[in-house]
Every structure is written in structure tokens, then in C-alpha cells.
Amino acid sequence: xxxxxxxxxxxxxxxxxxxxxVARAARKHGLVGQVVGxxxxxxxxxxxxxxxxxxxxxxxxxxxxxxxxCVMLCTPLSAYEDLARAFAPALKPDAIxxxxxxxxxxxxxxxxPQLPAGVALVxxxxxxxxxxxxxxxxxxxxxEGRWAILTxxxxxxxxxxxxxxxxxxxxxxxxIMSAEHHDKVLAITSHLPHLIAYTIVGTAADLEDHTxxxxxxxSAAGFRDFTRIAASDPTMWRDVFLNNKEAVLEIIxxxxxxxxxxxxxxxxxxxxxxxxxxxxxxxxxxxxxxAKQA
Amino acid sequence: xxxxxxxxxxxxxxxxxxxxxVARAARKHGLVGQVVGxxxxxxxxxxxxxxxxxxxxxxxxxxxxxxxxCVMLCTPLSAYEDLARAFAPALKPDAIxxxxxxxxxxxxxxxxPQLPAGVALVxxxxxxxxxxxxxxxxxxxxxEGRWAILTxxxxxxxxxxxxxxxxxxxxxxxxIMSAEHHDKVLAITSHLPHLIAYTIVGTAADLEDHTxxxxxxxSAAGFRDFTRIAASDPTMWRDVFLNNKEAVLEIIxxxxxxxxxxxxxxxxxxxxxxxxxxxxxxxxxxxxxxAKQA
Numbered sequence: 046x047x048x049x050x051x052x053x054x055x056x057x058x059x060x061x062x063x064x065x066x067v068a069r070a071a072r073k074h075g076l077v078g079q080v081v082g083x084x085x086x087x088x089x090x091x092x093x094x095x096x097x098x099x100x101x102x103x104x105x106x107x108x109x110x111x112x113x114x115c116v117m118l119c120t121p122l123s124a125y126e127d128l129a130r131a132f133a134p135a136l137k138p139d140a141i142x143x144x145x146x147x148x149x150x151x152x153x154x155x156x157x158p159q160l161p162a163g164v165a166l167v168x169x170x171x172x173x174x175x176x177x178x179x180x181x182x183x184x185x186x187x188x189e190g191r192w193a194i195l196t197x198x199x200x201x202x203x204x205x206x207x208x209x210x211x212x213x214x215x216x217x218x219x220x221i222m223s224a225e226h227h228d229k230v231l232a233i234t235s236h237l238p239h240l241i242a243y244t245i246v247g248t249a250a251d252l253e254d255h256t257x258x259x260x261x262x263x264s265a266a267g268f269r270d271f272t273r274i275a276a277s278d279p280t281m282w283r284d285v286f287l288n289n290k291e292a293v294l295e296i297i298x299x300x301x302x303x304x305x306x307x308x309x310x311x312x313x314x315x316x317x318x319x320x321x322x323x324x325x326x327x328x329x330x331x332x333x334x335x336a337k338q339a
Numbered sequence: 340x341x342x343x344x345x346x347x348x349x350x351x352x353x354x355x356x357x358x359x360x361v362a363r364a365a366r367k368h369g370l371v372g373q374v375v376g377x378x379x380x381x382x383x384x385x386x387x388x389x390x391x392x393x394x395x396x397x398x399x400x401x402x403x404x405x406x407x408x409c410v411m412l413c414t415p416l417s418a419y420e421d422l423a424r425a426f427a428p429a430l431k432p433d434a435i436x437x438x439x440x441x442x443x444x445x446x447x448x449x450x451x452p453q454l455p456a457g458v459a460l461v462x463x464x465x466x467x468x469x470x471x472x473x474x475x476x477x478x479x480x481x482x483e484g485r486w487a488i489l490t491x492x493x494x495x496x497x498x499x500x501x502x503x504x505x506x507x508x509x510x511x512x513x514x515i516m517s518a519e520h521h522d523k524v525l526a527i528t529s530h531l532p533h534l535i536a537y538t539i540v541g542t543a544a545d546l547e548d549h550t551x552x553x554x555x556x557x558s559a560a561g562f563r564d565f566t567r568i569a570a571s572d573p574t575m576w577r578d579v580f581l582n583n584k585e586a587v588l589e590i591i592x593x594x595x596x597x598x599x600x601x602x603x604x605x606x607x608x609x610x611x612x613x614x615x616x617x618x619x620x621x622x623x624x625x626x627x628x629x630a631k632q633a
């Protein structure tokens with residue numbers, strides 16, 4: 046006998062890489078009764094219907110959340126406030142609102158003031174994704190073995206448990222922490238790496254044409270991993286940096302100090318110092334491999 | 340009927356990740372009559388014999404090159420000069436000496452003065468490898484579809500052709516350029532990415548224990564790609580930075596300027612500027628994918 050679904054109706058606001066993966070995974074594992082999708086662009090809505098990972102699409106966000114037990118925002122962060130304002134009047138009185146955004150401190154700020162009393166807000170962030178974007182890029186297995194972080198910051202336990210069950214049902218491990226702590230940790234595990242990758246690929250893009258062609262040709266020597274990261278969605282990442290400004294600027298500062306120290310060691314040919322640092326970083330890699338996140 | 344091998348005897352000085360991969364690939368494709376290996380450590384020599392990718396090992400580099408038609412150095416760059424001094428008297432009068440080092444300008448400097456007249460020096464660099472090291476990590480397919488750069492800088496054509504044929508036989512595409520140009524291009528495609536990865540992973544290693552554990556746990560968000568690069572062999576990379584100092588310092592400078600500009604755009608919340616840069620870098624990724632180096 047099949048289990049009762051966690052949510053009768055799941056409304057997905059945004060049907061890109063992550064939204065479409067949630068739709069696929071939630072349906073695959075029977076976690077929801079039906080999935081209703083909203084996307085701003087008609088082409089995305091048509092694609093979602095054609096690919097068949099939603100039961101219905103709505104051009105109006107309010108129509109999409111009407112009757113939904115859970116509403117999940119899967120758009121860039123900058124769209125949250127206007128969307129919430131548009132759909133809030135149509136929310137069920139006991140609906141749960143959640144999201145998948147890469148910064149969490151700003152979510153309560155942009156969503157909470159719009160939501161009626163009784164609606165629980167449980168911000169979330171699956172640590173999963175590829176450099177692909179769009180509804181075609183989603184797949185049901187994206188979240189398997191990956192972490193999903195929830196930052197309820199005072200939301201009712203019952204609502205937190207249901208959102209956690211949804212992620213666990215899609216194969217994720219769930220961790221709960223404060224939004225502030227999330228943003229500090231992700232500044233180093235995600236935001237700084239992306240910023241650095243965008244920078245180094247940008248530096249290469251500025252080279253004269255001939256050298257740039259060679260950089261592409263010989264990219265297998267390390268550079269290509271950065272190009273993959275730097276191919277991530279520009280709007281999403283602009284919003285990340287604008288919304289996690291303080292933590293990102295703080296970690297850039299630390300990174301800069303460390304890079305300057307290395308630069309100085311190269312200039313003064315301090316081989317022992319270089320060797321020591323290059324050895325120390327291996328332990329972190331072993332940790333990543335051991336934590337099965339490699 | 341099998342083709343004539345390109346070299347009767349290939350001597351590999353250094354039997355780590357790259358050396359052992361050359362041994363495996365050269366034998367697999369019948370490119371050499373026999374492979375003789377030298378490694379400083381008895382354990383590496385024993386492993387090479389146990390894995391069976393060499394015909395013979397020698398503890399003395401001179402004994403290893405005795406009778407060899409081609410000698411290929413596959414050790415860290417800092418070992419080249421002493422090794423060449425040790426094996427030079429035993430070289431065949433018409434032997435070809437080549438290498439696989441990641442910096443090329445320094446190779447002529449450290450090797451040429453040791454070599455007898457008549458011995459051709461054809462420095463080389465396969466743009467292939469993983470973060471693994473040691474003889475167990477090698478495999479015959481490592482060079483397939485990858486570039487091998489040769490920097491003959493005046494070596495006789497016949498010698499260059501034979502070394503090029505060896506790399507083509509192992510599945511590589513061959514490009515010829517000056518050592519100086521190689522070092523400039525690789526400073527951005529390889530040396531800077533590695534330096535940046537070592538830096539960012541080092542920055543994380545300095546975090547307090549609790550945060551560091553979380554950085555490892557949530558590394559799938561971008562950081563883990565850097566940990567892979569920063570797990571590369573410390574001695575090899577120390578030598579790269581000491582031997583390509585000028586080009587690396589120059590490219591760090593450009594990178595720093597670009598990072599400062601991005602940092603400033605974040606501080607002043609210049610979303611359009613961020614979006615523009617994050618879009619521009621996608622074209623480079625498309626180039627890498629199109630060049631089949633992804």
C-alpha cells in the first residue's frame with residue numbers, strides 16, 4: 046500500500062533546473078498528490094507541460110498557489126518579494142511556504158511581511174545542482190545523497206517536519222541551522238568558489254584573441270573546472286552576491302590575505318612555505334572524500 | 340603486421356602518475372621495444388615491477404638510461420639537474436632526452452648544459468593528469484584526446500618528429516610552440532587555477548574546527564571542485580611556482596585587479612555589472628565544450 050503523500054498539492058514557483066528537479070523527484074517518490082507550476086515565461090510553462098513533470102501550469106502565481114498545501118519558490122532571490130505579494134492573497138490559511146534559494150538571511154525579510162498569519166515560512170536550500178539551467182536540465186535524482194539545509198528560525202515544528210520529510214523523501218539528508226549561520230558557511234563553500242571561478246574565467250576572457258583560443262585548447266590543465274562553475278546562471282548568482290554581501294566581502298578579505306601570502310612566497314622563492322601549504326590542503330580533500338561529497 | 344616501435348628502449352626517469360601512464364600507454368600501443376624505469380624510492384621501483392608496467396627497474400639513473408633511445412624525465416622539476424648530471428655519461432650518443440614537466444622555460448636551462456653534443460633535447464608537456472599521484476594511479480588511456488605540447492626551441496626535426504609520434508601513438512594531439520609561450524599560456528590555464536584552489540582550500544583549513552567540518556559537509560556547492568585540484572602533488576606544484584615565477588606573478592596581478600573590481604561591484608551593489616560579467620564567462624565555457632576539452 047502506498048504511503049499517504051506529504052502534501053496534497055505542491056505549487057512550484059519557478060520551473061528551472063531546481064524547480065523541475067523537485068517536481069520530478071516529488072512525483073517519482075509519490076511525495077505529493079499533484080504538482081502545479083508557475084513560470085514567468087510562456088516557453089518555460091509550455092516546456093514543463095510538454096516534458097510532463099507538472100500536472101498543470103499557471104501564468105498567474107496566485108492561480109498556481111490556490112489550494113496548494115506547500116508553495117516552494119524556485120526562482121532567483123530578486124523575484125521573491127513581488128511574487129509573494131502577488132500570490133499571498135490566494136494562499137490556503139494553513140499553507141507552508143518554502144524555497145530553495147542559495148542565501149537564507151534575506152528570505153524572511155522579503156517573504157515574511159507578505160504572508161498572512163497562520164502560513165508557516167520554512168526557508169530551505171538543497172546543496173545540489175549543476176551548471177545547467179532551465180526546465181530541460183532537471184532530473185529526479187539530483188538531490189539523492191545531498192544535503193538540504195532548512196533555516197526555520199522559529200517556524201512551527203510541524204511545518205518544519207513536513208518540509209524535512211519532503212527532502213528526505215527525495216533522497217536528501219536534512220540539516221537545520223540559523224539563516225545567519227547558513228549564509229556564513231555557504232559564503233565559503235559556494236559563494237566564494239563561484240566568485241573566484243567567474244573572476245579567473247573573466248581574466249581569461251580579457252586576453253587577446255590568440256591567447257584566449259589557446260587557453261580554451263589547453264584548458265584541461267585545471268582551468269576547465271573553473272569554466273564549468275563560471276557557466277552557472279548569471280541572474281541567480283548576481284542575486285546571491287547582492288543578498289549575502291557582508292559574509293562574502295568578509296571571506297574575500299580572508300582569501301585575499303592568503304593569496305597575498307602565497308604570492309609573496311613565490312616572489313621570494315620560499316619553497317618550504319609553498320610545500321607546507323600545498324600539503325595541508327590535502328587533508329581537506331580527504332575529509333570531502335570521507336564525507337562522500339566528492 | 341605490427342609497426343616498428345618508435346623507440347627500441349624508452350627509459351622513464353620517475354615512475355609516478357605520469358611516468359607510469361606513459362609506460363602503460365607506450366606498451367599498450369606497441370610504441371616501444373622495452374621500458375626501463377628509474378625511481379628514487381625502492382618502494383616505487385618494487386611497485387612498478389609488481390604492477391608489471393616496466394620491463395626492468397634500475398636504482399641508478401645512469402644504469403636506467405644505458406642503451407636507451409629515448410629518455411623521458413617524469414619527476415618534479417627540481418630533480419632534473421642532478422638526475423641529468425648523474426645519467427648524462429651513460430647516454431647513447433644519439434639518444435633523445437625529453438620530459439613531461441609543467442614548466443618549459445627552465446628545462447633547457449637545467450638539462451642542456453649536462454647533455455653531451457649529439458643528444459637532442461625535446462622538452463614536452465602532456466596536458467593531462469588527475470589529482471592522484473604515485474605509480475598505482477597511472478593508466479594507459481590518460482593521454483587520449485588530450486594535447487601534448489612540445490617546445491623544441493631548435494632541436495633537430497627528426498628528434499621532434501619521433502617524440503611527437505610517441506605522443507600521437509598514445510592518443511594525444513601534438514602542438515609545438517616556444518617554451519616561453521607555453522609558460523605564459525599555462526600560467527593561466529593551469530598554474531593560476533591551482534594556486535587559487537590551494538589558496539581557497541587553505542583559507543577553509545584555517546577556519547575554526549566546527550565551521551571547517553561544515554565546509555566539508557556542504558562542499559558540493561562548489562568548494563569540492565577546488566579541493567580536488569588542491570589535492571595535487573605538493574612537490575610538483577612547489578616546483579612549478581618556483582620555475583614559472585614571472586608569468587605566474589604577472590597573471591596573479593591581473594586576477595587580483597579583476598577580483599577587486601568584482602568585490603567593489605558587490606560592495607556598491609552594482610547588479611548590472613555583476614550580471615554582465617557572469618554572462619560573459621559563459622562564452623568561454625561554450626568554447627571549452629566545443630573544443631572537446633570539457
